[in-house]
Amino acid sequence: MAASANSAALRRRRTATAGFHLGAGALAVLWLLPIALVLVTSLRSFDDIAAHGLGSRPRSFTLDNFRQAWVDGGQQRALINSLLVTVPCVVITLALAAMAAFALSRYEMPFRRSLLLLMLGGNLLPPQILLIPVSKLSELMGVYDTLPALIGVQIGFGVGFYVFVLHGFMRAIPVEIQQAAVVDGAGPWQIFWRIILPLTRPALAALSALSFTWIFNDLLWAITVLRSDTKMPITAALIGLQGQYVSMWNVIAAGSVIAAAPTVAVFLRFQRHFVAGLNLGAVK
């Protein structure tokens, strides 16, 4: 009797497992299908696609699309522009945010909470309200259509959010650690650099992964403060490619793969940080 009850339970569990994999597998396939389509399309020749259609079985293999997007389509320069903006932005934004969060969380200051919320509030504003003044401001400052303008606005707009997240993190570090350092004669800089910052590393790692993708993927700020094609980052260049190679899906697909590769690499390498970051920063 016990044996048959056992085997019934086993069978039920097996059915549940099979059902789970069937459902989740179908979902995953549905989600990955568009990605697979782009990867395949990026490796086919134009003639093949023109003759048989996008959804047909591929009959050709070529890497020439990547060369075309990379060289003729200007994606190489665009990718360099993107990295020239993104890397400094991530480093400077997080450095500034860590400093402000340190000041706000570890010291008593007048209007401490109001300042924190003011900074967060700035990040929650819809960017549309800022677009026109920011483009005029960058003209006024003589940086319109230069990468520093894009870096500046990305830093200014992003910093408030990171201050808020890091403040929550630093607030949780016990006071005693800091007091011990003060007794030992450490100044604010040493407390920040030697004690608080190392303890904040997990949050900084998570926010770096997250902010890298946000800044890298931005389109709106780029087309607001930049004008020349030679200065555009990869997102805007991809739209340019779409106009330049109308209906040449092989080249457009190759361009999309190039544009997505860096963030996918960051995601695969820092997957855990990434997911942690999203949960830390459930604002965007």
Added chain:
Amino acid sequence: MAVLTAPERTSPAPPSPRGGRARGPRRTPPMVLAFLLVPLLAEAVWVFWPALQGFYLAFTSWDGVSAPRFVGLGNFREMLHDEVFRTAAVDTVLWLVLFGGLSAVLGLAAALLLQQERRGVGFYRAALFLPVVFSLVATALVWQAIYQPDGVLNQLLQSFGLGSLRHAWLADQDTALYAVIVPALWRQVGYVMVLYLAGLKGIDPALYEAAKVDGAGRRQRFRYVTLPQLRSVNAVVLSVIIIDSLRSFDVVWSLTRGGPYHSSELLSTYMYSTAFQSLRLGYGSALAVVIFVLAFGVIASYLVRAFREAD
């Protein structure tokens, strides 16, 4: 809102016996002040000051060349008779309901399915999450290939004998908006799923045990344990969705530019084209103010919650 900030909180230090050099309210070290002021200045230059200008410009008429002319509420009066504005407003609401509602429901469903710790679940989660890291522009181009008249979607329909449904999805005024929502959803669901996964993980298993002992079925456990326990996550998801919806721009811009005939126009795209293509900077600013007003409730409630947590 455990997801928002680190869970532990310690109260500020009592002043130390020697006058509290590090934490005393009277003397904040100048370096610490600088630590705060530099980032604040950066945000003031690029956000606070432009925002104030943006609100002012909403009450002007400006072509960007000559000086702005103050027109009071003229821009807002113009909106009342602006057909395109009405379309964009309706579309934005539709977007909010469809994109927002569906991404919340689908994200929660995916989280419920993938919360079980089974072999291979990591792969499924990663598959759903992968599009989140793509830029909306790349996402849009992927889907543009699918939507083409000779694209994959139409070929699929044909091969299933549904050739009569073949369609120029992005070029038809009746389908353009919905065709643009799908890619946006494809990218958003994984994000919402991650938020819900964290929320589900935080639910005490003892609650489910107790409910089971009391004879609650699967559905009842979901209704009376899971949903109430997810309340704080729901608040976060709601804020994320509304803020994201009102910001949505890239995907529409890359797929349709708001067309054909403004049928997929959102307030955000209409604002951009009014300001930077028609060069009507005053009217564009007024449109931005409308977006701000729509977002204001969410921003305010978010800040109130943050305020409670800040200490």
